[in-house]
Amino acid sequence: MMAVVKTKAPFRADHVGSLLRPERIHKARKNFQEGTITASQLREIETEEIKRIVDKQIEIGLQAVTDGEFRRRFWHTDFLEHLNGIEGYVPEVGYIFNGEEETEKYNVRNIGNISFNPNHPHLKDFIEFNDIVAGRAVAKQTIPSPNMLFNVGIRNEGIYPDIEEYAQDIIKTYRDALKAFYDAGARYIQLDDVYIAGLSAPDIPFNDGQYSREKLIDLALRVINGVLEDKPEDLHVTTHLCRGNYRSNYAFEGSYELIAPTLLAKEKVDGFFLEYDDERSGGFGPLKHIPKGGAQVVLGLVTSKFGELEDKEQIIERIKEASEILPLDQLCLSPQCGFASTHHGNKLSEEAQWRKLETIVEIANEVWG
Numbered sequence: 325m326m327a328v329v330k331t332k333a334p335f336r337a338d339h340v341g342s343l344l345r346p347e348r349i350h351k352a353r354k355n356f357q358e359g360t361i362t363a364s365q366l367r368e369i370e371t372e373e374i375k376r377i378v379d380k381q382i383e384i385g386l387q388a389v390t391d392g393e394f395r396r397r398f399w400h401t402d403f404l405e406h407l408n409g410i411e412g413y414v415p416e417v418g419y420i421f422n423g424e425e426e427t428e429k430y431n432v433r434n435i436g437n438i439s440f441n442p443n444h445p446h447l448k449d450f451i452e453f454n455d456i457v458a459g460r461a462v463a464k465q466t467i468p469s470p471n472m473l474f475n476v477g478i479r480n481e482g483i484y485p486d487i488e489e490y491a492q493d494i495i496k497t498y499r500d501a502l503k504a505f506y507d508a509g510a511r512y513i514q515l516d517d518v519y520i521a522g523l524s525a526p527d528i529p530f531n532d533g534q535y536s537r538e539k540l541i542d543l544a545l546r547v548i549n550g551v552l553e554d555k556p557e558d559l560h561v562t563t564h565l566c567r568g569n570y571r572s573n574y575a576f577e578g579s580y581e582l583i584a585p586t587l588l589a590k591e592k593v594d595g596f597f598l599e600y601d602d603e604r605s606g607g608f609g610p611l612k613h614i615p616k617g618g619a620q621v622v623l624g625l626v627t628s629k630f631g632e633l634e635d636k637e638q639i640i641e642r643i644k645e646a647s648e649i650l651p652l653d654q655l656c657l658s659p660q661c662g663f664a665s666t667h668h669g670n671k672l673s674e675e676a677q678w679r680k681l682e683t684i685v686e687i688a689n690e691v692w693g
Contacts, residue, residue: 330387330656330692332560332594333388333462333464333511333512333560333562333594333595334388334560334562334594334595334597334620334622334656334658335386335387335388335462335656336656336657336688336691336692337385337386337387337656337657337658337684337685337687337688337689338386338387338388338597338622338656338657338658338684339381339386339388339390339658339659339662339681339684340466340514340516340564340597340624340628340658340659340660340661340662341390341392341393341399341464341466341514341516341564341662342390342392342393342396342399342466342662342663342664342665343377343390343392343393343394343662343663343664343677344392344663344664344669344670344672344673344674344677345392345394345664345667345669346373346674348369348373349369349370349373349394350667352365352366352369352370353366353667367395370394370395371452371456373392373394374391374392374394374395374453374456375456377391377392377394378391378453378456378457378461380678381461381681382460382461384678384681384682384685385682385685385689386461386681386685387461387462388461388462388463388464388512389457389461389462389463389464390463390464390465390466391449391453391456392664393466393662393664395449396667397430397666397667398430398665398666398667399466399468399516399662399665399666400468400472400516400518401430401431401432402446403444403446403467403468404432404468404472404473405432406441406444406445406446407438407439407440407441407444407497408436408437408438408439408440408441408497409434409435409436409437409438409439409483409493410432410433410434410435410438410473410478411432411433411435412430412431412432413430413431413432413433414429414430414431415429415430415431415477416429417429418430419530419568419570419575420575421568421570421573421574421575422573422574422575424573425570425571425573427570427666428666428668431477431478432473432478433477433478433480434473434478434479434480434483434484434490435480435483436483437483437493438473438490438493438494438497439493439496439497439500440496440497440498440500440501440504442504444501444504446465446467447504447505447508450463450465450505450508450509450510451508451509453465454508454509454510462511462512463509463510463511463512464512464513464514465505465510465512465513465514466513466514466516466564467501467505467513467514467515467516468515468516468517469515469516469517469519469520469548469563470494470495470497470498470515470547470548470551471517471519471520471544471547471548472516472517472518472519473490473494474519474540474543474544474547475519475530475531476530476531476532477530487535487543491543491546491547491550492550494547495547495550495551498551499550499551499553502551502552502555502559502561506555506556506559510559511558511559511560512559512560512562513559513560513561513562514561514562514563514564514597515548515561515562515563515564515593516563516564516566517563517564517565517566518566518567518568518575519544520544520563520565520583520587521565521566521567521576521580521583521599522567522575522576523537523540523541523544523582523583523587524578524579524580524581524582524583524584525567525576525577525578526577526578527576528540529575529576537582541582541583541586541587542586544587545586545587545590545591548563548587548591548592548593549590549591549592552592552593560594560595561593561594562593562594562595562596562597562620562622563591563593563595563596563597564596564597564661565580565596565597565598565599566599566661566665567599567604567605569628569629569661569662569665569670570665570666570668571666571668571669571670571671572629572630572670572671572672573629574604574629577604577605578604578606579605579606579607579609579610580598580605580606580610581606581609581610583610584610584611584612584613584614585613588610588611588613588614588619589613589614589615591619593619594619594620595619595620595621595622595656596614596619596620596621596622597622597624597658598621598622598623598624599624599660599661600623600624600625600642600646600660601624601625601626601627601628601629601659601660602627605660608645608646608649609649611646611649611650612649612650614650614654616650616651616654617651617654618654619654620654620655620656621646621650621654621655621656622655622656622657622658623642623643623646623655623656623657623658624658624659624660624661625639625642625643625657625660626639626657626658626659626660626680626683626684627659627660628659628660628661628662628663628670628672628677628680629660629661629670629671629672630670630671630672631671631672631673631676631677632676633676633679633680633683634680634683636683636686636687636690639657639687640687640690640691643655643657643687643691652691652692656688657684657687657688657691658684659680659681659684663677
């Protein structure tokens with residue numbers, strides 16, 4: 325089935341990025357940890373599975389495909405810990421999701437001046453992934469937003485006593501990152517951002533209360549727009565505002581209303597992936613702050629957290645509801661998040677995952693065809 329043709333990202337039928345890791349990869353990772361296979365053997369298995377899921381995404385009609393984040397453990401730490409001045413470590417506690425579930429313990433921290441590592445391993449990963457795609461679709465690269473480095477406990481105030489100096493180094497780091505990926509062939513990059521979504525939560529998560537909500541919103545906007553300044557015209561950058569995604573659980577709730585007048589109205593991205601799969605997300609009202617004819621909005625109306633398939637007519641009705649606020653031509657459709665933001669994955673089958681993506685393509689064909 326072919327998806328509706330749209331010439332630039334985001335696409336009418338799109339997806340956030342991560343896919344359930346197949347059992348073959350879980351087993352290979354375990355064997356590698358136990359020393360029964362080599363790093364190169366593990367990588368070859370990952371490559372074979374990436375080839376399989378790239379073919380599958382193209383088969384079901386997606387214009388943009390990802391590597392499923394198959395080489396990563398966590399959606400954000402794997403990228404961040406390879407920046408200069410950042411290291412990964414095991415903290416005493418993980419993140420607490422929904423007030424009840426503690427995540428696997430792993431995080432990053434600032435240990436020196438921050439800059440982009442020109443030998444960042446994700447560059448090699450992208451080049452190999454792009455070769456696998458071979459022009460049959462758009463190879464979409466997902467990376468954590470620069471604002472993820474503003475979560476409490478990451479900045480070392482001994483190195484960066486001034487948060488503005490910290491912000492300037494992060495902006496420079498990410499500008500260099502976008503250029504490096506662009507030079508490697510990337511034309512569609514998604515910035516995944518739990519931090520910005522959290523700024524709209526009733527109680528800001530992962531925050532020490534040192535700065536006001538208004539200060540943090542203003543800073544987040546300046547960081548994103550600073551990163552995007554002078555980006556190439558044919559590099560399309562979107563941002564995904566996520567409320568947490570770990571083994572089908574979430575970290576916080578709240579509509580986008582508190583950030584919409586600033587971040588949704590003024591971020592210079594090409595599109596927003598917004599979560600709208602349940603009551604935690606609030607209504608479509610905040611979309612009124614996005615300029616008409618401005619950024620595309622990818623409506624995350626299909627949940628990635630559970631396997632039950634949504635009713636197509638209900639999804640179409642919700643798209644129509646959103647189109648009363650933003651023109652239909654400014655809207656797209658996707659799952660609300662990835663299917664496996666961490667290697668654990670959400671609580672649904674691979675079959676259910678693919679059926680949801682197929683349904684998104686079918687709905688897009690019907691609505692925009």
